[in-house]
Amino acid sequence: MTATTRRRRSDTAYVWMLFPALALFTVFVTLPALVGVFFSFTNYAGFGSWKWVGFENYRSLWHDSTILGSYRFTLLFAVVTTIVVNALALALAIGLSSKIHFKRGLRSVFFVPMVLSGIVVAYVFQYFFSFSVPSVASSLGWTGGEQSLLANQDWAWLGVVIVTAWQAIPSAMIIYLAGLLAIPGEVYEAASLDGASAWRRFRSITLPLVAGYVVVNSILSFKNFLNAYDVIVGLTGGGPGTSTTSVAMGIFNGFNNGDYAYSMANAVVFFVITVVISLLQLRLLRGREVNL
Amino acid sequence: MATIPTPAPRARSSAATGERRSWKLTTVLAIASLAVFIPLYLAVTMALKTNAEASSGSGFALPTSLHWSNFSTAWDLVHFPRAAAVSVVIAVVAVVGSLAVSSMASYAIVRNWHRKAFRYSYFYLLAAMFIPFPVIALPQVKLTALLGLANPIGVGLLHVLLSMGFNILLYTAFLRSIPFELEESARLDGASTWQTFRQLIVPLLGPMNATVGIFAFLASWNDYMMPAIITADAQYQSLPVVQNIFAVSLTTNYNVAFASYLMAMLPTLVVYFLAQRWVLSGVTQGAIK
Numbered sequence: 251m252t253a254t255t256r257r258r259r260s261d262t263a264y265v266w267m268l269f270p271a272l273a274l275f276t277v278f279v280t281l282p283a284l285v286g287v288f289f290s291f292t293n294y295a296g297f298g299s300w301k302w303v304g305f306e307n308y309r310s311l312w313h314d315s316t317i318l319g320s321y322r323f324t325l326l327f328a329v330v331t332t333i334v335v336n337a338l339a340l341a342l343a344i345g346l347s348s349k350i351h352f353k354r355g356l357r358s359v360f361f362v363p364m365v366l367s368g369i370v371v372a373y374v375f376q377y378f379f380s381f382s383v384p385s386v387a388s389s390l391g392w393t394g395g396e397q398s399l400l401a402n403q404d405w406a407w408l409g410v411v412i413v414t415a416w417q418a419i420p421s422a423m424i425i426y427l428a429g430l431l432a433i434p435g436e437v438y439e440a441a442s443l444d445g446a447s448a449w450r451r452f453r454s455i456t457l458p459l460v461a462g463y464v465v466v467n468s469i470l471s472f473k474n475f476l477n478a479y480d481v482i483v484g485l486t487g488g489g490p491g492t493s494t495t496s497v498a499m500g501i502f503n504g505f506n507n508g509d510y511a512y513s514m515a516n517a518v519v520f521f522v523i524t525v526v527i528s529l530l531q532l533r534l535l536r537g538r539e540v541n542l
Numbered sequence: 543m544a545t546i547p548t549p550a551p552r553a554r555s556s557a558a559t560g561e562r563r564s565w566k567l568t569t570v571l572a573i574a575s576l577a578v579f580i581p582l583y584l585a586v587t588m589a590l591k592t593n594a595e596a597s598s599g600s601g602f603a604l605p606t607s608l609h610w611s612n613f614s615t616a617w618d619l620v621h622f623p624r625a626a627a628v629s630v631v632i633a634v635v636a637v638v639g640s641l642a643v644s645s646m647a648s649y650a651i652v653r654n655w656h657r658k659a660f661r662y663s664y665f666y667l668l669a670a671m672f673i674p675f676p677v678i679a680l681p682q683v684k685l686t687a688l689l690g691l692a693n694p695i696g697v698g699l700l701h702v703l704l705s706m707g708f709n710i711l712l713y714t715a716f717l718r719s720i721p722f723e724l725e726e727s728a729r730l731d732g733a734s735t736w737q738t739f740r741q742l743i744v745p746l747l748g749p750m751n752a753t754v755g756i757f758a759f760l761a762s763w764n765d766y767m768m769p770a771i772i773t774a775d776a777q778y779q780s781l782p783v784v785q786n787i788f789a790v791s792l793t794t795n796y797n798v799a800f801a802s803y804l805m806a807m808l809p810t811l812v813v814y815f816l817a818q819r820w821v822l823s824g825v826t827q828g829a830i831k
Contacts, residue, residue, distance in 0.1 A: 261654075263734065263735035263736055264650040264653065264654050264660075264735060265650070267646040267647060267649060267650035267735075267739070268646070268647050268650040268651065268660065268663055270642075270643050270646070270647070271643050271644065271646070271647035271663075271667055271706060271710070272647075272663055272666070272667070274643065274699070274702070274703055275666070275667055275670065275703060275706065277685075278682065278685070278699065278700065278703050279670060279673060279678060279703055279704075281681075281685070282678045282681035282682045282685050283673065283677070283678050283681070285681045285685075286677070286678060286680060286681040289681075296680075342571070342574065345567055345570065345571050345574075346571065348564065348567055349562065349563040349564055349567075350563055350564055350567050350568040350571060351563050351565065351568045352568065352572075356568075356571050356572070356575060358815070358818060359575045359578050359579070360574075360575060360578060361814070361818065362578055362582075362811070362814070363578060364760070365760055365764075365810040365811060365813070365814040366764065366807050366810060366811070367763070367764035367765075367766070367781075367782045367806060367807065367810070368764060368766065368782075369766040369782050369783075369785065369786075370764075370782060370785055370803045370806050370807055371581070373785060373788070373789065373799070373803055374581050374584060374585050374800070374803055375581060376789075377584070377588070377601060377796060377800075378580075378581060378584060378601075381599075381600065381601055382584065382600045382601045382602060385599055385600035385601075386600050386602075389600075416577065416578075416581075473674075476674065477674045477675065477676060479676070479766070479767045480765070480766040480767055480782075483766065484766075484789070487789075497676070498674070498675075498676035498767070501676045501677075501679065501680070502676070502679065502771060505679075505680050505683070510680060513680060514680055514681075517676060517677045517678075517679075517680065518677070520674070520676065520677060521673070521674070521677040524672065524674055524677075525672055528672055
């Protein structure tokens with residue numbers, strides 16, 4: 251057996267290793283995506299005949315107040331939740347990596363929400379906001395809290411933020427803990443000896459050194475929050491009215507109502523927005539790496 | 543060797559800085575941890591109440607007697623064994639598929655980085671990270687129905703694909719750090735590419751497999767969106783999806799609903815407490831000092 255035949259044989263092995271990933275990805279992701287884009291230019295209802303309508307669906311989207319509302323809610327929700335999650339996760343990570351008692355036990359507790367099912371957590375919180383909080387509020391004489399937060403058209407989104415954050419904080423915290431561990435303890439010791447206050451140490455040492463992780467975390471969590479679905483289904487079902495209907499919910503609802511092509515146009519717009527935001531964030535990340 | 547001497551440096555370093563473990567900070571964190579405990583406490587107390595107790599008040603009061611029968615009622619109502627079996631099928635397909643497909647592809651890509659086809663394949667597969675499921679969901683409903691995959695196996699498969707970009711990113715980063723010289727000697731002994739992969743690379747990937755496997759398990763076990771949309775037959779719905787019978791029925795007995803929620807949460811909680819050392823080892827190791 252010569253060296254060339256041998257190399258060629260091992261090359262085929264590599265091709266077969268890569269093949270399942272490429273084949274499955276092409277059949278189950280690329281193909282449906284292309285088919286979806288195609289049908290967004292038709293009036294297909296999900297069944298029966300269809301004809302080409304050009305940009306008709308896209309024009310209608312622009313005038314559909316329900317759809318525009320879902321984009322407004324989703325973006326507001328994603329921005330606020332990203333800020334809340336990262337601020338709290340960083341604070342908890344700093345606390346949990348300081349010199350404290352029961353460190354291991356406390357860490358275990360704070361990671362628990364990560365392993366629970368989003369929809370089940372949402373059902374539990376649905377009861378909490380609808381019955382527990384109003385009942386406690388009325389026994390304390392706080393009239394503002396007697397109505398359920400989730401029944402309030404203007405503030406129900408806050409409930410979605412709270413439950414999503416409750417669940418998303420641990421995974422952001424893992425990354426921050428790893429980042430904080432990478433900072434050598436001597437840096438802090440030197441700073442304390444020089445008389446730097448705790449706040450000063452946080453601002454001048456911790457924050458610049460974990461800034462890269464803040465960017466990574468913000469990108470990861472923002473992308474997930476744009477796809478919000480499970481928690482909203484369990485908590486508000488998109489209501490009251492359509493005030494907490496996310497883009498993902500809007501796409502699925504359209505499908506159930508026989509608006510296949512229209513929903514696909516919505517999905518295509520959503521995809522373009524997701525990609526543009528991701529690219530902007532990656533740019534930000536690259537800039538950050540240069541600074542560090 | 544490294545295990546026994548650890549207490550000594552710990553004592554020395556805290557003495558040197560003059561810093562003690564802070565009770566104040568511990569208290570603050572303990573209070574913050576109530577945010578985790580309160581919803582779980584609510585779930586447990588509610589699950590043990592009678593119908594009458596559960597239908598009034600804030601839900602925080604302890605039950606007068608432990609009403610265990612809620613669990614058996616919930617068990618029958620959601621067909622727990624069937625739903626759990628469906629969830630197991632989804633999770634097994636997702637975990638095994640993620641480990642096999644992503645690790646093989648990553649190995650092939652890293653070892654053939656100099657070849658254009660493999661490099662381009664890498665970027666093509668990474669694109670999966672940018673495609674949200676809602677975007678391709680509608681055509682996928684049609685496709686899976688067409689291929690006879692509108693069932694738990696299809697749901698597991700889609701989980702493999704949608705996490706593939708991220709998994710390949712993890713695996714390739716890890717594989718690049720493995721020196722090629724390790725493989726060289728195996729190759730000289732006449733091992734084929736497959737043999738090298740199975741006997742040398744797969745064991746080396748151990749920690750990465752644990753990470754990918756645990757995340758694949760959690761994501762697929764807990765997911766609601768994909769099974770709810772893809773699975774055609776309500777009989778083959780997973781544990782998170784069947785919980786919606788309590789949300790849609792008007793005559794909800796919250797005690798039974800909460801018993802059911804607890805049973806749905808229990809498997810991942812158990813896995814977490816058994817495997818948390820693996821999941822968080824990288825993070826905790828240095829920090830426990």
